Amino acid sequence: MSPNYVITQKQNLSETVVRMEIRAPEIAKRRRAGQFVVLKIDEKGERIPLTIVDSDAEAGTITIIFQVVGKTTARMAEEMGVGDAFEVVQGPLGRPTEIENFGRVVCVGGGVGVGVIYPITKALKEAGNEVVSIIGARTKDLVILEDEMAAVSDRLIVCTDDGSYGFHGFVSVVLEDLIASGERIDRVFAIGPVPMMKVVAEVTRPAGIPTIVSLNPIMVDATGMCGACRVSVGGRTRFACVDGPEFDGHEVDFDLLTKRLRMYCEQEAEAYERHRCGWHGN
Amino acid sequence: METERKQEKKEKIPRQAMPEQDPARRIKNFDEVPLGYSPETAVKEARRCIQCKKPGCIAGCPVEVQIPKFIREIAAGDFLAAARTLKETNSLPAVCGRVCPQEDQCEKECVLGKKGEPVAIGRLERFAADYERARGEVSVPPVAPPNGKRVAVIGAGPSGLTIAGDLAKLGYEVTVFEALHKAGGVLIYGIPEFRLPKAIVEAEVAYLEKLGVKIVLNTVIGRLKTVDDLFAEGFHAVYVAVGAGAPVFMNIPGENLSGIYSANEYLTRSNLMKAYRFPEYDTPIIRGRNVAVVGGGNVAMDAVRTALRLGAQNAYIIYRRSEKEMPARIEEVHHAREEGVKFLLLTNPVEYLGDDGGWVRGVRCIRMELGEPDASGRRSPIPVPGSEFVIDVDTVVVAVGTMANPIVPATTPGLETNRRGYIVTLDEWGRTTRENVYAGGDIVTGSATVILAMGAGRKAAAAIHKKLGS
Ligand SMILES: Cc1cc2nc3c(=O)[nH]c(=O)nc-3n(C[C@H](O)[C@H](O)[C@H](O)COP(=O)(O)OP(=O)(O)OC[C@H]3O[C@@H](n4cnc5c(N)ncnc54)[C@H](O)[C@@H]3O)c2cc1C
Ligand code: FES
Numbered sequence A: 001m002s003p004n005y006v007i008t009q010k011q012n013l014s015e016t017v018v019r020m021e022i023r024a025p026e027i028a029k030r031r032r033a034g035q036f037v038v039l040k041i042d043e044k045g046e047r048i049p050l051t052i053v054d055s056d057a058e059a060g061t062i063t064i065i066f067q068v069v070g071k072t073t074a075r076m077a078e079e080m081g082v083g084d085a086f087e088v089v090q091g092p093l094g095r096p097t098e099i100e101n102f103g104r105v106v107c108v109g110g111g112v113g114v115g116v117i118y119p120i121t122k123a124l125k126e127a128g129n130e131v132v133s134i135i136g137a138r139t140k141d142l143v144i145l146e147d148e149m150a151a152v153s154d155r156l157i158v159c160t161d162d163g164s165y166g167f168h169g170f171v172s173v174v175l176e177d178l179i180a181s182g183e184r185i186d187r188v189f190a191i192g193p194v195p196m197m198k199v200v201a202e203v204t205r206p207a208g209i210p211t212i213v214s215l216n217p218i219m220v221d222a223t224g225m226c227g228a229c230r231v232s233v234g235g236r237t238r239f240a241c242v243d244g245p246e247f248d249g250h251e252v253d254f255d256l257l258t259k260r261l262r263m264y265c266e267q268e269a270e271a272y273e274r275h276r277c278g279w280h281g282n
Numbered sequence B: 001m002e003t004e005r006k007q008e009k010k011e012k013i014p015r016q017a018m019p020e021q022d023p024a025r026r027i028k029n030f031d032e033v034p035l036g037y038s039p040e041t042a043v044k045e046a047r048r049c050i051q052c053k054k055p056g057c058i059a060g061c062p063v064e065v066q067i068p069k070f071i072r073e074i075a076a077g078d079f080l081a082a083a084r085t086l087k088e089t090n091s092l093p094a095v096c097g098r099v100c101p102q103e104d105q106c107e108k109e110c111v112l113g114k115k116g117e118p119v120a121i122g123r124l125e126r127f128a129a130d131y132e133r134a135r136g137e138v139s140v141p142p143v144a145p146p147n148g149k150r151v152a153v154i155g156a157g158p159s160g161l162t163i164a165g166d167l168a169k170l171g172y173e174v175t176v177f178e179a180l181h182k183a184g185g186v187l188i189y190g191i192p193e194f195r196l197p198k199a200i201v202e203a204e205v206a207y208l209e210k211l212g213v214k215i216v217l218n219t220v221i222g223r224l225k226t227v228d229d230l231f232a233e234g235f236h237a238v239y240v241a242v243g244a245g246a247p248v249f250m251n252i253p254g255e256n257l258s259g260i261y262s263a264n265e266y267l268t269r270s271n272l273m274k275a276y277r278f279p280e281y282d283t284p285i286i287r288g289r290n291v292a293v294v295g296g297g298n299v300a301m302d303a304v305r306t307a308l309r310l311g312a313q314n315a316y317i318i319y320r321r322s323e324k325e326m327p328a329r330i331e332e333v334h335h336a337r338e339e340g341v342k343f344l345l346l347t348n349p350v351e352y353l354g355d356d357g358g359w360v361r362g363v364r365c366i367r368m369e370l371g372e373p374d375a376s377g378r379r380s381p382i383p384v385p386g387s388e389f390v391i392d393v394d395t396v397v398v399a400v401g402t403m404a405n406p407i408v409p410a411t412t413p414g415l416e417t418n419r420r421g422y423i424v425t426l427d428e429w430g431r432t433t434r435e436n437v438y439a440g441g442d443i444v445t446g447s448a449t450v451i452l453a454m455g456a457g458r459k460a461a462a463a464i465h466k467k468l469g470s
Helices: A025-030 A071-079 A113-126 A146-151 A171-180 A194-204 A254-261 A265-271 B002-011 B039-046 B056-060 B067-075 B079-089 B093-099 B121-134 B158-169 B198-210 B227-232 B263-272 B298-309 B330-338 B450-468
Strands: A005-012 A017-023 A036-040 A048-051 A054-056 A061-067 A088-093 A104-110 A130-137 A155-160 A187-191 A211-214 A230-233 A236-239 A246-248 B150-154 B173-177 B214-216 B237-240 B260-262 B290-294 B314-318 B342-344 B347-354 B360-373 B379-383 B389-392 B395-398 B437-439
Touching: A017 A071, A025 A054, A025 A061, A025 A088, A036 A061, A048 A061, A048 A113, A061 A071, A061 A113, A104 A113, A104 A171, A104 A194, A113 A130, A113 A146, A113 A187, A113 A211, A130 A146, A130 A171, A146 A155, A155 A171, A171 A194, A187 A194, A194 A211, A194 A254, A230 A246, A230 A254, B039 B067, B039 B121, B056 B067, B067 B079, B067 B121, B079 B093, B079 B121, B093 B121, B093 B198, B093 B450, B150 B158, B158 B173, B158 B198, B158 B450, B198 B214, B227 B237, B237 B450, B260 B263, B263 B298, B263 B395, B290 B298, B290 B389, B298 B314, B298 B330, B298 B395, B314 B347, B360 B395, B437 B450
Parallel strands: A104 A130, A104 A187, A130 A155, A187 A211, B150 B173, B150 B237, B173 B214, B237 B437, B260 B395, B290 B314, B290 B395, B314 B342
Antiparallel strands: A005 A017, A017 A061, A036 A048, A036 A088, A054 A061, A211 A246, A230 A236, B347 B360, B360 B379, B360 B389
């Protein structure tokens, strides 16, 4: 027996990014910023981790945002709608974000990673921080959650790689400028594609600003049982599903993460013409 | 003397062989290897039993199955009665008949084994349980009227399933909380189909549900709710049976290269997620050509035999001691050999070598020799200097053991664990340092056996009943 995890709302945020609300009353009550769920569509489906973007304890729903990157997310986007149910929604998993009043924080989100940083930004704001947010996407149509992020930030800077909207350039460049301008920054949270997080960590390192990143390795059980999600942090092997997903960005071996994310490229291409390599899930 | 004459006559029937799938064929499929006795063979084997007055076999069984009785019933052709006898003390006979180390338990004590070969107790157990299931005549025993007491079980492995069945029969309202999306624990995610068909585990779970046990899946206790939450929800007792699920790695260079799995991950992908049927099922697995499995236990044998079935040309076991010290069941080692597994004994990996893409391409090994016996009584392996060599591999499975998963202990104040993270029990009945919290199975003993995990569940059921009943 397992509860009926029905989709109660579905909305396209961009051509490839979808927002879904799913009924999961117990998870909705429990979850905290930074935690995620594992979803499985049906008997033959795989288990994929997705961050809980938001929740409504009264309505008993959780919100997820995903980008179509492989067979499972493609099926979710194309074949599943309001009223359809997942076989598995397991959570809340992972350690919640460490939220306190740090002072002035910068939240950096890239691509669909903005969905992941949003609940953290909201919690940081509620904890009394002064929040500067920098969100970016390849192009204007791919910018997501701009209004939501604006609502929980004291200042929001939007960037696009192609200059079609907001600042023309990478989020890391905006952050670098902020640091160079001498603004005090007590902590940086950066969530997005691996190369983005890596660059952000390089930018904050010389300034000695504590930098938290959220890692998205391949997972299976997400309870610490298999080690599929192992990452190297400060030279030590950690399991992202139980020890993370957030880690000290200055200690993470991003190159290892990139390589391990490519492990099933061939198989995924076989399962579905589309690749999801380079950016897996989340 | 009368009994001696009888014994001599009986011993003339040889131990009946188990029909098996041919090795060349079976490494191309995931179907069960031993095919099971026919009724005729079972009766013949059962007749070998001399029905000892003081049966050693019962003492050798951790749950004290009435072995001579069920064998007598098989000999008399009453197979359903035999199945009922088994179920009086063993709630999962179809499982135990397949995976118990009988050679170290009941069959080790069999009198016939002193001079010749012991009665094939495990095979007979399997036969009776399979017969009952195939006939669709699985009887649901009378269940006591509800006594208004609620028990929460954490973990749906053999230990949790056993206590759930026992307490349900006694009239308790039992809810089992399971982290994964299927009940069965190691029986469903770890032990492969070719050794334990999943349909059997599913049938056992369905049987428990018929007894009124509620199984709630996808629920990680410690995350979605804690043990304290369960008491707040009105449960009167909690049984913790979360197993020893956390994988151990060796912390040698290169262990995080792509293509290197823990045994848990490799087996979970293949068994629970059915990656061996990819792309029909969505979960992928690397089908290596040269696969090395590190370790010498049942888990290692399961992994290496899975690798063969996934198409490995060379499947190696790398084990640091000699064959004599291997903890795997003899039958598993024998099956692995028949299937063409290459054993690199007295060998230990020291480093994995990778390519530019981060894939494992080789394992550097060192030869070992055996020194003095260690604390466990096994002779400890010592590296032979200068004996290093490299073998080419594209997939590695690390099967060197597991440890306690800390989620439940860490979120349950007052629940004491030992140095290695296993839950401390105060007595053989599974009482812990927390009032009304009981524990058993691998989370108490460390990785052990299905039957011991079941036995612990059985004892805790009795203890809970003593405390809460009436
Ligand atoms: C590959 C393999 C082969 C084996 N072969 C044999 C064999 O041939 N013979 C034999 O006798 N033994 C064998 N064993 C050992 C045997 O399977 C175990 O000793 C036995 O399963 C232990 O039972 P258990 O109920 O204590 O735990 P498990 O079977 O480990 O079950 C624990 C359950 O608890 C769940 N869980 C964990 N944490 C939580 C949580 N926080 N909340 C909710 N649920 C949770 C897990 O998902 C799991 O389903 C083997 C083990 C493995 C891994
Ligand atoms: S996903 Fe299996 S241990 Fe993290």
